[in-house]
Amino acid sequence: MDQMFSKWQPTVLSLFRFITGLLLFQYGVAKIFKFPVVAYFANIPPLIQAAGWLELVLGALLMIGLFSRLVAFILSGEMAFAYFLGHMFKNPAEPQFLPLLNNGTAAILFCFACLYLATSGPGPISVDAAMGRK
Template sequence: MDQFDKMLAKWQPMALSLFRFITGLLLFQYGVAKILGFPAVPMFAKIPPLIVVAGSIELVLGALLMIGLFTRISAFILSGEMAAAYFLGHMFKDPAKPVFLPLLNGGTAAILFCFACLYLATAGGGPISVDEMRKK
């Protein structure tokens, strides 16, 4: 098992860069759908001002995550946005009857994005990132 751990550990920095890129890409797609309307997603048809703000954050900071520029601060802000999205958009969708369980309120992705971004805020962008190139 020790040899297997060593073999996988050498790929950890590259996996971090890939994880950062994919997380950014997924958040970017939400921003594109909310702000640019592509693809047309029925739940984003009526866009209240809060969704426009969230979409703008996801669009800009998702793009920054993809290239790995200002990774830590971008991920930290996105983590907070996803926490807010869970509580405002999922848990308290109906303020008279809050539903805490993510399986029932549709907030699973928001929780995953929150903690994925929190991890990226602490781990950084990895070796394949603009942040890393700027250090050199």
């Protein structure tokens, strides 16, 4: 069983990188271009708009696998920042640590998915691999 799955690991890593980038990219599109219309993103402050630009541009780079390790590291930091600022301490008088209660589950998952990609690399199906970068 282990041999059967391990031969697919490099390809699935590339797929994981692409899907992670695509999901982050969709948040950027929603925040910057207001598509699709999401009530929460209708009137966002400048800090969340800046996060939207990071998700849009770096999500696209992650999808194609260009500068993957650096991009994933930056996105990991952005997601950690988003969790602590936008979820855990949304109400500074009453910080809420539990992700289930503060709606921060996606931010935590993205943070650690991107941290994993920063350490594992882009996989064989990427611009970085085509250019001979590791």
